[in-house]
Amino acid sequence: MRALVVYESMFGNTAEVARAVATGLSAHLEVELRNVADAAPGATSGQRRDLLVVGGPTHAFSMSRPQTREDAVRKGADPAVVATGIRDWLAESQTSTAFATFDTKVARVRRLPGSAAHQASRAARRRGHLRAARPESFYVEDTKGPLLDGELDRARAWGERLGAEAQERSAARRRPV
Secondary structure, three states, rough: EEEEEEEEEOOHHHHHHHHHHHHOOOOOOOOEEEHHHHHOOHOOOOOOEEEEEEEEEEEEEEOOOHHHHHHHHHHOOOOHHHOOHHHHHHHHHOOOOOOEEEEEEEHHHHHOOHHHHHHHHHHHHHOOEOOOOOOOOEEEEEOOOOOOOHHHHHHHHHHHHHHHHHHHHHHHHHHHO
């Protein structure tokens, strides 16, 4: 069984979470980890995946847009992040598969509505993907980070749970009726 983890990261926090999720998934699945800039939907859609995991930072209560990525660059993010985000990637995604989404959010606004993970989940469902798990948020201290204590352990455990559930779904499909 195979999983693809695609992430967008401005200051490295979401990339850290994506790596932790991939580590957890790898206990149950073969995992490919890709930065969204290196994961052209057409290039990866030809390979069968049992699970797609997509993550990005929450910008203005949603997924990033070119303007919010440009703002991140003004705050010190790598200029290469401006080119594409998970919103763009999901709009181009082709294969329908089970998926899960995650985001990073600033902890002090955790109670406010809006989340890149929730918006990505809606976008993936519109593209025909089947939701395997509820969207998950991981928290950073401030815009540039760092991640709060325990968040990487939580991300690893979430990934492991996603992988185990994907294996269970696959086994259930193979059982005779």
